[in-house]
Amino acid sequence: MNKQKLIKAVKMILEAVGEDPKRQDLLETPERVADMYAEILSGLSADPKKELEVVLDQKHEEIVLLKDIPLYSICEHHLLPFIGRAHVAYIPKGGRVTGLSKIARVVEILSRRPQVQERLTTQIATVIMETLKPLGVMVVIEAEHLCMSMRGIKKPGITTVTSAVRGVFKENEKTRSETLALMKGGR
Numbered sequence: 001m002n003k004q005k006l007i008k009a010v011k012m013i014l015e016a017v018g019e020d021p022k023r024q025d026l027l028e029t030p031e032r033v034a035d036m037y038a039e040i041l042s043g044l045s046a047d048p049k050k051e052l053e054v055v056l057d058q059k060h061e062e063i064v065l066l067k068d069i070p071l072y073s074i075c076e077h078h079l080l081p082f083i084g085r086a087h088v089a090y091i092p093k094g095g096r097v098t099g100l101s102k103i104a105r106v107v108e109i110l111s112r113r114p115q116v117q118e119r120l121t122t123q124i125a126t127v128i129m130e131t132l133k134p135l136g137v138m139v140v141i142e143a144e145h146l147c148m149s150m151r152g153i154k155k156p157g158i159t160t161v162t163s164a165v166r167g168v169f170k171e172n173e174k175t176r177s178e179t180l181a182l183m184k185g186g187r
């Protein structure tokens, strides 16, 4: 990421809104904001497929579900956060089971990019399908968009739910509803 360009851009925003970037308490703000963008958009320079190269070779051809993965992403329309939880289920095939943390890392990398919730949901499913080649994948994301809470329509508390369903989860209604029940369970 081009830190100097980010610093310049933040100074310009401060000037444009009528602030003085030379004001004592604002002196370090452009650099802080530049570092913040580098951190919250760090997924732009990472490859989520690499995370799934770790395969544990476990003979498990049943549901593996990570639920309530905390999610912070950036809406690409307003560059404001959308915040929520991701639930990711897959059914391994041929012993291709990945480390649990690797699924959360895929969510992390793809969410730390300018996103829309639908695309983020689809991308998580696609990366897992293409790399692990499981029997199926199901991804559900529930999130609140600050662009709808703190500006614009100003309706806090709306949860947007998106899903992406692949393979056996799409073909088999029983597997899909069992997984949905597991995703909702315990809350």
Ligand SMILES: Nc1nc2c(ncn2[C@@H]2O[C@H](COP(=O)(O)OP(=O)(O)OP(=O)(O)O)[C@@H](O)[C@H]2O)c(=O)[nH]1
Pocket: 075, 076, 077, 115, 116, 117, 118, 145, 147, 148, 151, 152, 153
């Ligand atoms: N489908 C989808 N829409 C999103 C997402 N994040 C933000 N949006 C919407 O993107 C739209 C952008 O609409 P525009 O009319 O171009 O922008 P705007 O005038 O700022 O819209 P308002 O938010 O309605 O004030 C808005 O309706 C947002 O709610 C997302 O993840 N998925």
Ligand SMILES: [Zn+2]
Pocket: 075, 076, 077, 078, 079, 080, 145, 147, 148
């Ligand atoms: Zn937005």
